[in-house]
Amino acid sequence: MAILEVKNIRKTFDKTEVLKGINFSLEKGQVLSIIGSSGSGKTTLLRCLNFLETPDEGVIKVNNEILFDSADPLTRSESQVRKKRLHFGLVFQSFNLFPQYTALENVMLAPTMAAKEKKIYDTEKENIKSQAVELIKKVGLAERMNNYPHQLSGGQQQRVAIARALILKPDILCFDEPTSALDPELTGEVLKVIRSLSDKNNTMIIVTHEMEFARDVADHVIFMDGGGICEQGEPRELFENPREERTKQFLSRYKN
Amino acid sequence: MPVVIGALNQGFLQTLKLFSITLLGAFPLGLLIAFGSLSKIKAISLTTQFIIWIIRGTPLMIQLLIVYYFPGLVLHTPIWGGGESGRFLAAAIAFIINYACYFSEIYRGGIQSVPVGQQEAGLVLGMTKKQIFFHVTLLQMIKRIVPPISNEIITLVKDTALARIIALQEIIWAGQAFMKGSHGISGAIWPLFFTAFYYLIFNGVVTVMLTKLERKMEYFR
Numbered sequence: 001m002a003i004l005e006v007k008n009i010r011k012t013f014d015k016t017e018v019l020k021g022i023n024f025s026l027e028k029g030q031v032l033s034i035i036g037s038s039g040s041g042k043t044t045l046l047r048c049l050n051f052l053e054t055p056d057e058g059v060i061k062v063n064n065e066i067l068f069d070s071a072d073p074l075t076r077s078e079s080q081v082r083k084k085r086l087h088f089g090l091v092f093q094s095f096n097l098f099p100q101y102t103a104l105e106n107v108m109l110a111p112t113m114a115a116k117e118k119k120i121y122d123t124e125k126e127n128i129k130s131q132a133v134e135l136i137k138k139v140g141l142a143e144r145m146n147n148y149p150h151q152l153s154g155g156q157q158q159r160v161a162i163a164r165a166l167i168l169k170p171d172i173l174c175f176d177e178p179t180s181a182l183d184p185e186l187t188g189e190v191l192k193v194i195r196s197l198s199d200k201n202n203t204m205i206i207v208t209h210e211m212e213f214a215r216d217v218a219d220h221v222i223f224m225d226g227g228g229i230c231e232q233g234e235p236r237e238l239f240e241n242p243r244e245e246r247t248k249q250f251l252s253r254y255k256n
Numbered sequence: 257m258p259v260v261i262g263a264l265n266q267g268f269l270q271t272l273k274l275f276s277i278t279l280l281g282a283f284p285l286g287l288l289i290a291f292g293s294l295s296k297i298k299a300i301s302l303t304t305q306f307i308i309w310i311i312r313g314t315p316l317m318i319q320l321l322i323v324y325y326f327p328g329l330v331l332h333t334p335i336w337g338g339g340e341s342g343r344f345l346a347a348a349i350a351f352i353i354n355y356a357c358y359f360s361e362i363y364r365g366g367i368q369s370v371p372v373g374q375q376e377a378g379l380v381l382g383m384t385k386k387q388i389f390f391h392v393t394l395l396q397m398i399k400r401i402v403p404p405i406s407n408e409i410i411t412l413v414k415d416t417a418l419a420r421i422i423a424l425q426e427i428i429w430a431g432q433a434f435m436k437g438s439h440g441i442s443g444a445i446w447p448l449f450f451t452a453f454y455y456l457i458f459n460g461v462v463t464v465m466l467t468k469l470e471r472k473m474e475y476f477r
Contacts, residue, residue: 050380086382096377099476100395109391110381150477168381 155186267430286359
């Protein structure tokens with residue numbers, strides 16, 4: 001059974017149709033890569049899944065539960081949205097770490113807030129900390145966990161951001177061009193972390209311009225163009241034998 | 257000499273009181289006004305911006321006079337009562353409203369200067385808007401507004417002298433009194449000039465404290 005089903009998602013900004021009816025589904029433990037040129041709607045799609053944008057039309061289902069249905073106004077209410085968000089995690093292109101907190105504190109903040117809200121912070125405190133330390137180690141930053149974001153390189157900041165998303169155990173972890181703000185040297189260390197996550201059966205959606213990486217790590221690839229899905233399929237198939245002219249054009253720019 | 261210093265000290269105490277009460281009231285009221293002017297509800301944001309325009313567009317001295325005299329002389333319902341405590345209350349209210357409006361614009365700039373990504377990162381982590389404001393945005397905003405707020409605070413130290421217009425017995429009033437005659441001394445102008453040292457010393461202390469606060473937040477960027 002599909003963990004995620006997306007049906008006919010449409011979104012318009014100021015008369016420009018950014019998403020023109022997106023349909024896809026994702027199995028548990030699968031990795032989906034979304035490729036396409038800038039402005040093709042990839043980021044907007046991720047933002048819709050994370051409820052940072054509200055689609056004008058469409059349905060989003062996780063584990064067969066309807067999270068969003070444009071026809072049902074109840075699914076749009078603020079308090080509802082907050083809970084539903086937690087099915088998804090999002091790693092931003094620009095990291096967006098909280099500058100006033102150390103790496104470790106960044107990872108601990110959201111679960112700490114949640115525990116305080118449920119009045120279970122006193123019993124959960126140690127648990128949250130050990131989980132956070134564990135995750136920081138997992139992304140290879142044990143030595144830097146007490147550093148502030150500005151003391152870390154871009155690659156290290158992005159790894160902290162990944163740990164921060166993981167601590168909430170999202171069903172689906174989304175990456176919005178996670179290496180686009182990094183120089184090639186730092187890109188590798190971030191991709192390594194994402195790759196290790198894919199090996200451990202995490203369900204992920206990765207929007208990326210790293211074609212080789214997309215091809216390696218993904219179980220399924222979607223090529224978006226002009227707000228719609230132009231072509232999708234197995235990575236080998238799509239990268240080696242693209243059917244659509246537009247896909248061929250796009251991919252040829254990445255081959256030297 | 258000791259007589260003069262004693263009188264000036266007493267006046268300065270009133271100056272200090274007005275200064276502290278104004279900050280105490282204007283800091284939170286300014287935040288409320290900032291939220292008002294940032295409100296998505298047009299009626300609220302427009303009304304707030306209109307009030308800010310009036311308050312920032314007219315002299316504080318006129319505002320003091322209106323707050324103090326309008327209820328009694330125009331509405332014939334003197335609410336301040338006579339005496340120093342009534343004058344102080346009127347002055348405090350005029351100062352709080354005036355400074356809150358200036359602070360609100362600084363706050364607004366501070367809130368808007370924190371990148372949207374910070375708010376969005378908090379949202380996708382399942383935090384409420386309130387949690388995001390207090391645990392993510394607020395400190396970053398404070399860091400950005402300390403230098404412009406410092407400017408306002410230093411101006412406030414000297415602006416308190418304006419309360420002289422409704423005869424609040426602050427330090428300028430106390431100094432000037434020795435010209436007309438007070439404590440058996442008259443025709444002396446040096447006490448009035450001497451008050452400048454009080455402002456100077458006090459602003460020195462305030463500046464040192466604000467610089468310390470700024471340093472304290474240098475640990476993050």
